[in-house]
Amino acid sequence: MTHRTFKDQQGRIWDVWQVHPSAAERRFSQRRVFDEDRTASSERRTGEDRRGGHRDSRAPVAAEFAYGWLCFETVGEKRRLAPVPEGWDRADDGTIEQWCCVAKPAVRRKTGEVRGIQPKTAQ
Numbered sequence: 001m002t003h004r005t006f007k008d009q010q011g012r013i014w015d016v017w018q019v020h021p022s023a024a025e026r027r028f029s030q031r032r033v034f035d036e037d038r039t040a041s042s043e044r045r046t047g048e049d050r051r052g053g054h055r056d057s058r059a060p061v062a063a064e065f066a067y068g069w070l071c072f073e074t075v076g077e078k079r080r081l082a083p084v085p086e087g088w089d090r091a092d093d094g095t096i097e098q099w100c101c102v103a104k105p106a107v108r109r110k111t112g113e114v115r116g117i118q119p120k121t122a123q
Contacts, residue, residue: 002017002089003015003016003017004016004017004089004096006097006100007093008074008097008100012074012075013074014074015073015074016070016071016072016073016088017070017071018069018070018071018084018088018089019065019068019070019080020068021065021066021067021068065080065082067082067083067084068083069081069084070082070084070085070099070103071106072100077105078105078108079103079104079105079106080104081099081103081104
């Protein structure tokens with residue numbers, strides 16, 4: 001994986017790397033049943049059917065990011081740019097900074113927060 005750093009005009013150091021959608025998918029819940037927790041009625045799947053019906057547990061990638069994106073990250077800020085500009089890894093720092101300026105801010109979620117589900121507030 002290609003990784004770059006650059007310093008913007010305000011003196012901030014940014015890390016830049018390309019993200020591929022398959023690496024971006026992640027599971028939101030632990031479904032595995034460990035042997036010590038298994039009961040006699042627990043289902044034990046084997047072969048091809050062991051993953052059946054669980055495809056929806058992965059985070060969908062927005063259509064604009066389906067073919068990957070550049071991730072720009074500095075202290076306290078993360079941005080995404082899609083589609084990935086051809087030859088980005090050979091571009092000069094000025095061009096990389098321009099792309100960073102037009103990249104969309106990435107919303108950071110609190111630990112345990114899932115997209116589309118509002119966390120419960122204390123009452």
